[in-house]
Amino acid sequence: xxxxxxxxxxxxxxxxxxxxxxxxxxxxxxxxxxxxxxxxxxxxxxxxxxxxxxxxxxxxxxxxxxxxxxxxxxxxxxxxxxxxxxxxxxxxxxxxxxxxxxxxxxxxxxxxxxxxxxxxxxxxxxxxxxxxxxxxxxxxxxxxxxxxxxxxxxxxxxxxxxxxxxxxxxxxxxxxxxxxxxxxxxxxxxxxxxxxxxxxxxxxxxxxxxxxxxxxxxxxxxxxxxxxxxxxxxxxxxxxxxxxxxxxxxxxxxxxxxxxxxxxxxxxxxxxxxxxxxxxxxxxxxxxxxxxxxxxxxxxxxxxxxxxxxxxxxxxxxxxxxxxxxxxxxxxxxxxxxxxxxxxxxxxxxxxxxxxxxxxxxxxxxx
Amino acid sequence: xxxxxxxxxxxxxxxxxxxxxxxxxxxxxxxxxxxxxxxxxxxxxxxxxxxxxxxxxxxxxxxxxxxxxxxxxxxxxxxxxxxxxxxxxxxxxxxxxxxxxxxxxxxxxxxxxxxxxxxxxxxxxxxxxxxxxxxxxxxxxxxxxxxxxxxxxxxxxxxxxxxxxxxxxxxxxxxxxxxxxxxxxxxxxxxxxxxxxxxxxxxxxxxxxxxxxxxxxxxxxxxxxxxxxxxxxxxxxxxxxxxxxxxxxxxxxxxxxxxxxxxxxxxxxxxxxxxxxxxxxxxxxxxxxxxxxxxxxxxxxxxxxxxxxxxxxxxxxxxxxxxxxxxxxxxxxxxxxxxxxxxxxxxxxxxxxxxxxxxxxxxxxxx
DNA sequence: GGATTTCTTGTAAACGTTTGCAAAAGCATA
DNA sequence: TATGCTTTTGCAAACGTTTACAAGAAATCC
Numbered sequence: 001x002x003x004x005x006x007x008x009x010x011x012x013x014x015x016x017x018x019x020x021x022x023x024x025x026x027x028x029x030x031x032x033x034x035x036x037x038x039x040x041x042x043x044x045x046x047x048x049x050x051x052x053x054x055x056x057x058x059x060x061x062x063x064x065x066x067x068x069x070x071x072x073x074x075x076x077x078x079x080x081x082x083x084x085x086x087x088x089x090x091x092x093x094x095x096x097x098x099x100x101x102x103x104x105x106x107x108x109x110x111x112x113x114x115x116x117x118x119x120x121x122x123x124x125x126x127x128x129x130x131x132x133x134x135x136x137x138x139x140x141x142x143x144x145x146x147x148x149x150x151x152x153x154x155x156x157x158x159x160x161x162x163x164x165x166x167x168x169x170x171x172x173x174x175x176x177x178x179x180x181x182x183x184x185x186x187x188x189x190x191x192x193x194x195x196x197x198x199x200x201x202x203x204x205x206x207x208x209x210x211x212x213x214x215x216x217x218x219x220x221x222x223x224x225x226x227x228x229x230x231x232x233x234x235x236x237x238x239x240x241x242x243x244x245x246x247x248x249x250x251x252x253x254x255x256x257x258x259x260x261x262x263x264x265x266x267x268x269x270x271x272x273x274x275x276x277x278x279x280x281x282x283x284x285x286x287x288x289x290x291x292x293x294x295x296x297x298x299x300x301x302x303x304x305x306x307x308x309x310x311x312x313x314x315x316x317x318x319x320x321x322x323x324x325x326x327x328x329x330x331x332x333x334x335x336x337x338x339x340x341x342x343x344x345x346x347x348x349x350x351x352x353x354x355x356x357x358x359x360x361x362x363x364x365x366x367x
Numbered sequence: 368x369x370x371x372x373x374x375x376x377x378x379x380x381x382x383x384x385x386x387x388x389x390x391x392x393x394x395x396x397x398x399x400x401x402x403x404x405x406x407x408x409x410x411x412x413x414x415x416x417x418x419x420x421x422x423x424x425x426x427x428x429x430x431x432x433x434x435x436x437x438x439x440x441x442x443x444x445x446x447x448x449x450x451x452x453x454x455x456x457x458x459x460x461x462x463x464x465x466x467x468x469x470x471x472x473x474x475x476x477x478x479x480x481x482x483x484x485x486x487x488x489x490x491x492x493x494x495x496x497x498x499x500x501x502x503x504x505x506x507x508x509x510x511x512x513x514x515x516x517x518x519x520x521x522x523x524x525x526x527x528x529x530x531x532x533x534x535x536x537x538x539x540x541x542x543x544x545x546x547x548x549x550x551x552x553x554x555x556x557x558x559x560x561x562x563x564x565x566x567x568x569x570x571x572x573x574x575x576x577x578x579x580x581x582x583x584x585x586x587x588x589x590x591x592x593x594x595x596x597x598x599x600x601x602x603x604x605x606x607x608x609x610x611x612x613x614x615x616x617x618x619x620x621x622x623x624x625x626x627x628x629x630x631x632x633x634x635x636x637x638x639x640x641x642x643x644x645x646x647x648x649x650x651x652x653x654x655x656x657x658x659x660x661x662x663x664x665x666x667x668x669x670x671x672x673x674x675x676x677x678x679x680x681x682x683x684x685x686x687x688x689x690x691x692x693x694x695x696x697x698x699x700x701x702x703x704x705x706x707x708x709x710x711x712x713x714x715x716x717x718x719x720x721x722x723x724x725x726x727x728x729x730x731x732x733x734x
Numbered sequence: 735g736g737a738t739t740t741c742t743t744g745t746a747a748a749c750g751t752t753t754g755c756a757a758a759a760g761c762a763t764a
Numbered sequence: 765t766a767t768g769c770t771t772t773t774g775c776a777a778a779c780g781t782t783t784a785c786a787a788g789a790a791a792t793c794c
Binding site: 060 | 752
Binding site: 025040 | 772775
């Protein structure tokens with residue numbers, strides 16, 4: 001085989017047999033001690049643990065999960081690794097996972113573009129006890145397969161159309177509503193909206209929140225101001241550019257469905273010679289760490305990304321422990337974070353500068 | 368056991384036996400086809416592949432690696448998930464890994480603070496074929512153990528004191544040298560230096576590059592301008608603050624050993640009422656994506672992070688294929704990226720505004 | 735055409751666990 | 765002391781692969 005002339009056998013590591021021998025019991029008993037079986041004599045347990053300690057025994061994961069036990073590994077499928085959105089969610093996941101003594105297997109979805117179903121199949125067939133999906137684009141393809149296998153999984157920031165999956169998300173509608181309303185209160189009426197990929201449920205919710213807010217503020221929706229994006233900075237840039245150049249009169253505010261798009265919008269605005277927030281207001285969604293780094297600092301709707309990761313893990317572990325629990329849906333609160341990228345609508349008469357009042361949602365002033 | 372009343376057996380998935388049955392050969396032959404053994408009749412191979420395709424067979428990883436084969440998984444140990452530094456390196460790793468059909472297991476080092484040796488032991492004992500360590504802080508503890516087991520691993524951006532490990536790094540000395548020299552050419556003579564954690568080899572190299580450049584520019588090293596940091600933004604902030612407040616005369620330029628520290632320095636400078644780059648110049652190291660987002664855009668020394676990840680994977684796979692190859696050390700070129708955070712030293716007589724000339728290294732003008 | 739050599743395939747034995755089953759050991763009750 | 769419970773333990777059979785070994789088939793040589 002392609003194994004050339006090298007020592008193929010790993011140095012023999014200490015197995016459950018060694019522990020059994022050292023503690024004078026059968027390997028089955030050792031296994032029971034290690035997996036916390038209750039009917040083991042206290043003295044036996046101690047003897048075994050001592051041997052484990054002494055020999056530095058670590059259970060072999062392959063063998064364990066092959067034999068039907070838990071692998072103590074969960075799979076994480078993320079869309080990419082470019083932005084800190086994923087990083088932040090992952091941090092939350094990681095925190096909770098270490099607490100439960102689980103390991104993490106990372107998959108980047110762009111890695112297997114065509115055959116996604118084979119791909120997810122592989123994860124589930126493999127050694128993970130469960131799967132976490134961060135904002136997957138086309139989940140429908142493989143969710144059915146997972147459900148049919150009764151394989152535990154949780155969706156993060158992307159709901160399942162069929163309502164049959166466990167989901168962790170934020171109050172997308174409410175967040176978008178508040179952001180839009182905030183812009184309106186600043187006097188803006190020509191508020192453009194850059195959506196996310198509308199295949200993603202959260203993107204649709206945000207769009208609905210935007211429209212609802214406009215309606216409540218008696219601002220008619222102008223369809224030419226609503227353009228479908230894809231959460232990418234470049235796309236946000238291009239959309240904003242065309243909005244500013246070809247819509248007349250141009251928008252005085254841009255609400256981007258995520259911070260990355262908002263960054264793109266800022267680039268475009270600047271390139272058109274507009275000052276932020278004097279000439280144009282820009283607001284984002286997510287509050288990734290970069291949002292407070294850009295200049296001016298981005299006003300945005302904060303999603304509790306880290307917390308979402310934590311909650312998702314808890315839900316997943318719950319599912320792993322108790323298969324067949326009905327799917328759960330957890331929605332966490334968003335929060336409007338006001339920074340420096342939105343300003344009053346500059347009007348000759350200043351009529352729009354009514355005082356700001358809370359929208360009833362949570363409002364946070366920060367840097 | 369703690370397995371309550373749930374269906375413990377996973378739905379039986381398609382195994383190598385099923386494929387064997389479907390294609391009318393023994394399971395051993397199937398295994399050989401799948402692992403690319405050469406002495407299989409063409410017709411047999413086709414028949415097997417057809418069955419595989421048809422049944423949607425995916426090899427069970429646990430079983431495979433248990434039986435002595437490769438798990439096709441590599442472990443990645445990163446210090447944290449906060450900044451895009453790690454994300455960028457990981458992207459490179461991921462790209463190369465998918466090409467080689469490997470999966471990725473992610474470990475965050477802060478997860479097992481105390482017992483690192485047990486931790487790495489677990490990774491090596493477990494199901495990974497090799498290990499990638501990104502900028503580990505205290506590698507000495509476990510490297511010996513890995514080496515003794517002849518377990519493949521590669522260090523990224525952190526050299527091993529004993530020179531016994533495979534390492535991928537950048538030209539830290541040269542990068543720091545060029546950055547320092549650049550500042551000097553702008554007329555600065557009071558150039559502060561915020562180091563990284565000096566336990567990390569690359570941090571030491573950068574410090575040496577800084578000192579060498581000063582020497583070559585006939586600028587004496589003032590020890591009060593060189594302060595040990597730890598690559599954290601907060602620390603960069605604190606150090607710069609104290610530099611500006613308690614050193615007299617204060618530095619006119621700050622060279623931070625990584626971008627994160629530089630961001631902290633920018634915060635501090637601004638807080639002291641200084642304009643960047645008019646009153647103070649700041650330069651970083653790494654060129655993480657945020658560097659071009661901050662305001663003003665950060666001049667910095669680019670490390671080819673993504674490429675470092677790719678190279679590391681190639682080296683690791685090489686090691687996995689051919690155990691016992693002597694450790695290799697690859698050094699990639701850094702590049703000075705000039706943006707907007709550094710300016711000419713403001714002097715009454717303007718005597719320092721000599722024309723800039725290339726330092727001989729690579730120089731890149733970009734936004 | 736028989737003897738070699740080279741390909742091709744199958745059998746069986748690992749790999750290190752978990753877990754059903756049954757036997758052994760305690761222990762209380764009668 | 766026998767009886768019937770619990771608790772504790774061991775045996776053996778999976779789990780799904782890889783791979784050494786050996787045997788059968790095909791090709792090559794003299």
